[in-house]
Amino acid sequence: MKKKVLLAGMSLLVMTMVCYGSFHKEKTESALLMENIEALAGGESHVPMHCVGFGTVDCPINHEKVKIVATGYSLEDLY
Structure with a gap:
């Protein structure tokens, strides 16, 4: 049992x-x-972005050819 x-x-x-x-x-x-x-x-609409120099990379801001596209992070969406 x-x-x-x-x-x-x-x-x-x-x-x-x-x-x-x-x-x-x-x-x-x-x-x-x-x-x-x-x-x-x-999306990525609030990510800071800077286009630097002259080169062969397309800048998403003004569609010109640049050397570097620098992007950062934004904490705006967290609050």
Whole structure:
């Protein structure tokens, strides 16, 4: 009788751990997916950009040929 109760308890414990692990994993993947979608949807319109010199690279601001296109990061979207 004790073996049956112990076996039932262990089975219940294993099933609980498996269900909790699979539920927690899906929630994490979903959160990561949403962060990626938000990052892609945000665009790059607020990123500071500077075009320097004369060369063969197209400047996205005025479409002239420049040597360097320097971009930075903006913290404006975080607040």
